[in-house]
Amino acid sequence: MVHRIQAIHTDSGGAYGALRITRKIRDQGHVVNRKRVARIMREREIAGTTRR
Template identity: 60%
Template structure:
């Protein structure tokens, strides 16, 4: 859609907006809405660049350990009114990521000194009558 509007904007002096909109099958008022939104989008892109610079500064100031939530909290302490979703988007677009410093722990560890348990029924789970062979599993 944006490419169509950009094309119309470049060629409207030669062919007219109405004709180009009809040819490209786009809404005529949509082109003027896109045209009016261009300065707003440019201002937002500029604000995003400033926020990206601040985010990178906070991230580098904490040795690359801060993620989106901590960076958002730090920016709010500095007086910036910012949402964590916007910080997340900016970080994702620029490849900035926080570090996880916690070591992963395994709660269960096999006992290497324990002897393996023998298979008493020889993998034969059929029973001659109910209640004759009882099998259990701890997983």
């Protein structure tokens, strides 16, 4: 799961947060909860950014 989250995060240029990453993982056919993705991201210090 961690590798999937990191891959999606880097593919987005560091912009995607937990909600968008969760949607991408679900689109790939896996069952995952947003809170689990957010927890893993916090533990690994992965954070999305706001594009402006």
